[in-house]
Amino acid sequence: MITKNVRSTIASHLMLKKGDKVLVAVSGGVDSVVLLDILGRLSTEYSLSLIIAHLDHRLRGEESSEDARFVAKLAEQYGLPLIGESIDVRSIAEERKVGIEEAARFVRLRFLRKAADDAGATKIAIGHTANDLAETMLFNLIRGAGMTGLAGIKPVNAPFIRPLIEISRSEIVSYANEHGLSWREDRSNADMAFTRNRIRHQIVPALSELNPDVIGALLRTSEIVREEQDAFFELLERPWQEALKIEAEEGKICLNRAYVAHVSIGIRRALLRRALERVRGDLRGIGKVHIDSLCQLIASARAHGEIHLPGLLAQVQGGELVLISRYSRPETVAPQEVPLG
Incomplete structure (x- = not known):
């Protein structure tokens, strides 16, 4: 059987x-x-x-x-x-x-x-x-x-x-x-x-x-959630293409900061999670606190800034959000902000 x-x-x-x-x-x-x-x-x-x-x-x-x-x-x-x-x-x-x-x-x-x-x-x-x-x-x-x-x-x-x-x-x-x-x-x-x-x-x-x-x-x-998740990801494809500026290098993604900042909060979080997963390979060690920090970084009035997240560095450079892979301790919980220039 x-x-x-x-x-x-x-x-x-x-x-x-x-x-x-x-x-x-x-x-x-x-x-x-x-x-x-x-x-x-x-x-x-x-x-x-x-x-x-x-x-x-x-x-x-x-x-x-x-x-x-x-x-x-x-x-x-x-x-x-x-x-x-x-x-x-x-x-x-x-x-x-x-x-x-x-x-x-x-x-x-x-x-x-x-x-x-x-x-x-x-x-x-x-x-x-x-x-x-x-x-x-x-x-x-x-x-x-x-x-x-x-x-x-x-x-x-x-x-x-x-x-x-x-x-x-x-x-x-x-x-x-x-x-x-x-x-x-x-x-x-x-x-x-x-x-x-x-x-x-x-x-x-x-x-x-x-x-x-x-x-x-x-x-x-689990099956129901996966099916609904698949449907949501299909709907996310167009916003993702609008947000994505560069994915030319392995371990680096560049998003349109203004676009991500102005979509609905649910779409914004989903876009950021997808970008993080593409850069890191998975989302282990990434929690709501990290997504919240990225949202705050994007929405800030500052032209430049960066935060360290588990496994990557996130930077705002004018109109862009840049995510760069690096090795980081997975247990890190609180993001650390380091002003640029």
């Missing part, structure tokens, strides 16, 4: 085409093990070539090494090539002055993209489930979020695909047990010091008492 549902998810979101070479991210946890097994079963139907990728973050000592050995045995069992790497995430976090979670995400994405390039893979499959989607939506809601945050995890964000995104964690575990699959448990998933774990083990069960199908309800909500 799950395989049928995964096939439906793949088809509805156009995740795969025949002949794709797919890098499968396998941590050793139940989600990634089931993902690997199902893609293996679908590989003939889609003429897929599968490669396993595993990153040892060196965060849990011998347990991390055991995870790597477990995945190596999986690769041998399935007769698939394995690309593995071991990286000291704590050192990366210290070097970049960011938290462990942010450093781990940075290292993981860099590893997966490089592994896919080296292997000639066209897709990177990730084992996110419907529960991960629901927990992300709740996490974003608690912090305060707009449409993007409330939409949760995208089923497809090229080259990444998430074939299990509409499958619940309980279904995943049932599948693993029914097919005699073994997996590794990450003890940090039970650590209540992490907000995500409290959402998983406390908030979601409490919500399930109000609605036993709360995961399904949040999954449907």
Whole structure:
């Protein structure tokens, strides 16, 4: 039944085409093990070539090494090539002055993209489930979020695909047990010091008492929000073309300051968020306070000025708003204003 549902998810979101070479991210946890097994079963139907990728973050000592050995045995069992790497995430976090979670995400994405390039893979499959989607939506809601945050995890964000995104964690575990699959448990998933774990083990069960199908309800909500977001982005295209002056260089965008200042506040914020995402690659670490600061910078009577935001520098230069990418600490919250001349 799950395989049928995964096939439906793949088809509805156009995740795969025949002949794709797919890098499968396998941590050793139940989600990634089931993902690997199902893609293996679908590989003939889609003429897929599968490669396993595993990153040892060196965060849990011998347990991390055991995870790597477990995945190596999986690769041998399935007769698939394995690309593995071991990286000291704590050192990366210290070097970049960011938290462990942010450093781990940075290292993981860099590893997966490089592994896919080296292997000639066209897709990177990730084992996110419907529960991960629901927990992300709740996490974003608690912090305060707009449409993007409330939409949760995208089923497809090229080259990444998430074939299990509409499958619940309980279904995943049932599948693993029914097919005699073994997996590794990450003890940090039970650590209540992490907000995500409290959402998983406390908030979601409490919500399930109000609605036993709360995961399904949040999954449907995510779909509705994504559809409405897509419609809004279509409507945003004309204002974006009016606002955009230069996007000639990677990591730099120039907008028409006067145009952005005089459109409605909702369109203004959307234009700024799109510009920030184009410059930075994502909107992680960007909150309402940063968008508010950009709005104030644009509306000021001063001809010149700049503010530092996470990952970029924003400048007003006469009639232009210029956004320039740079490395910045993601945890930065308060923008810092530095007058020019």
